[in-house]
Amino acid sequence: MPQARAALRAARDSDRAVRVLLVIGDEALANTVDLTLRHGRYERRIARTVDEARAAIGEWKPYLLVVDIDTEAGRAIRLIDDGRAHGPMGIIALTRRSDLRGKLDAFERGADDYIGIPFVPDDLVARAHAVIRRAHGSAGELVPRLRIGDLEIDVLNRKVLAGEHELHLTSLEQALLYLLAANAGTVLTREQILDALWGTDFVIESNVVDRHVRALRAKLQNDWHKPRYIETVAGAGYRFVTESDTQDAEPR
Numbered sequence: 225m226p227q228a229r230a231a232l233r234a235a236r237d238s239d240r241a242v243r244v245l246l247v248i249g250d251e252a253l254a255n256t257v258d259l260t261l262r263h264g265r266y267e268r269r270i271a272r273t274v275d276e277a278r279a280a281i282g283e284w285k286p287y288l289l290v291v292d293i294d295t296e297a298g299r300a301i302r303l304i305d306d307g308r309a310h311g312p313m314g315i316i317a318l319t320r321r322s323d324l325r326g327k328l329d330a331f332e333r334g335a336d337d338y339i340g341i342p343f344v345p346d347d348l349v350a351r352a353h354a355v356i357r358r359a360h361g362s363a364g365e366l367v368p369r370l371r372i373g374d375l376e377i378d379v380l381n382r383k384v385l386a387g388e389h390e391l392h393l394t395s396l397e398q399a400l401l402y403l404l405a406a407n408a409g410t411v412l413t414r415e416q417i418l419d420a421l422w423g424t425d426f427v428i429e430s431n432v433v434d435r436h437v438r439a440l441r442a443k444l445q446n447d448w449h450k451p452r453y454i455e456t457v458a459g460a461g462y463r464f465v466t467e468s469d470t471q472d473a474e475p476r
Contacts, residue, residue: 231274232278233268236423241266241267242264242265242266242287242288242289242363242364243266243267243268243269243284243285243286243287243288244261244264244266244267244268244269244286244287244289244290244292244352244356245268245269245271245281245286245288245289246258246261246268246269246270246271246290246299247271247274247277247278247289247290247291247292247293247303248270248271248272248290248291248292248295248318249272249273249283249292249293249295249296249300250292250295251263251272251407252403252406252407252410252412252420253292253341254270254272254330255406256402256406256407256411256420257290257318257348257405257406258270258278258406259370259402259405259406260345260348260349260402261290261348261349261352262354262367262370263349263366263367263368263370263379264349264353264356264363264364264366264367265364265365265367266288269284269286273295273296274295274296274299274300274302275302277291277300277303277306278303278306281299281303281306281310281313282308282310284366284374285310285311285313286313286315287314287356287359287360288313288314288315288352288355288356288359289303289304289313289314289315289316289318290305290316290318290352291304291307291315291316291318292318292319292321292341293317293318293321293326293330294319294320294321294337295319301317301329301330301377302305302333304317304330304334305333305334307325307334308333308334312359312360313359314336314340314352314355314358314359314360315334315335315337315355316335316336316337316338316340316351316352317330317335317337317338317339318339318340318341318343319338319339319340319341320340320341320366320423322329322340328381335361336355337351337354337355338360339351340423341420342399342420342421342423343399344395344398344399344424345379345398345399345402346379346380346382346398349366349379349405353366362398368380368381372405372408373453373466374386374387374466375405375444375453377398377401377402377405379381382395382398384401384443384444386444386445388447391443391444392443393440393443396421397436397439397440397443398437399421400417400421400437400440401423401440403417403420404444404454404462404463404464405464405466407464408463408464408465409463409464409465410463410467411457411458411460411461411462411463412461412462412463413461414433414434414461416461416464417433417461417462418432418433421436437454437462440454441453441454451465452465453465453466
């Protein structure tokens, strides 16, 4: 009987959970969005393909759909129509496109908001919270801080606690930290970092990524000879290293 009651409580909690479906084909981007949305008490799923997303929309009925409309050569934009056909659902369109036509198409299909890539983490947190609240009346509790290894990221004040040291980050440094931490253990090339943080239209400077990694390392007091957080992988790029898995922090 106790097990049956526990199962019933879990089912009720699952029904009340704010479900967020991410439809993003790019793994590094999907991981970054997923980590960023840990600042809300959401139950999150990632769909890599349009077909996978359609099945999840019908079966799981998410409160919020975050869809990269560039996925599968733009075919993913049709998921906005699918979401609208399944009752109240907040929808945020992500895209690297900067043209007006793409924005108009997303809004005409019923998107509630539109976010360009690259994005600032705290902007995505605020927009997701607002869209869910408009669609469902409540968006749940905000989680201001996340713990990543021995780092604690405070999205409200844009600062990081590294042990006893309090670090204040620029918007770009914050976005770089989320990108690297969300893909901990995976080598990200300079081209991937450049695309994620500056966009495909950015005029490439030979050392722009290296300069910003150095600046972030300096604030983290990360010696590149003995990396504690950001490791250089010769001839490849950078990798975030941590002794423990990424975890949600308790609200403070």
